[in-house]
Amino acid sequence: MAKLPRRKCKVCSEWFHPAYPNVVWCCPEHGAILAMEEREKEKAKAEAKRIKAQHEAEKADRQRLAEKKQQVKPLIYFIKQAQQAFNEFIRYRDRHLPCISCGRHHEGQYHAGHFRTTGANPELRFDEDNVHKQCSPCNNHLSGNLIAYRPALISKIGQARFDVLMGPHELPKWKREDYIRIRDEYRAKLKAMKQEEAA
Secondary structure, X not given: OOOOOOEEOOOOOOEEOOOOOOXXXXXXXXXXXXXXXXXXXXXXXXXXXXXXXXXXXXXXXXXXXXXXXXXXXOXXXXXXXXXXXXXXXXXXXXXXXOOOOOOOOOOXXXXXXXXXXXXXOHHHOOOOOOEEEEXXXXXXXXXXXXXXXXXXXXXXXXXXXXXXXXXXXXOOOOOHHHXXXXXXXXXXXHHHHHHHHHO
16 A cells, blocks of 8 residues: 655644544544544534524523513503604704794704694694794793794795695504604614715
8 A cells, every 4th residue: 555645743743654544643642632622622612602592592582572571562652752753853854944933043952843733633743844943942932933933834845735734634543563663764764864964
């Protein structure tokens, strides 16, 4: 049988002529060392795999728990989330504009002021033509300052859109999923606007 080509020992890096084709060590002692190293590597791999599986199982448990928590939350929770996302979008959309009612810029707090109130017209809660940036004094202390709001609104959106806004509207039967969709939609719109401005 022809002599096998020389190989370098994986343990001591010395060159040797192997007795068999798959041998990668120069002596039995180094073979034992290599076998133990391989065993340790396999143990480490198995441990890493076990830890990864454990983390994934914990993550799945947390996700299931979060979903269960969402399921038991009352509808008002999702209404508030949708309203908050919508209001943030409106304030950002109108960020460079003055208060729709009094027409002034100031350092105070701004709201997303509804022209037709959510109490009397819940179907217009998320209508972008119905909601505009409004200062806190006009919204809170002057109950929306509607006398000044109306002409400014017509000037901003036009008479045709104002007439549509003032016309009859069907009351939608929003469910939890609808409020979640509205919340996510307005969060995405706000994010897109911010990214567009940053670009």
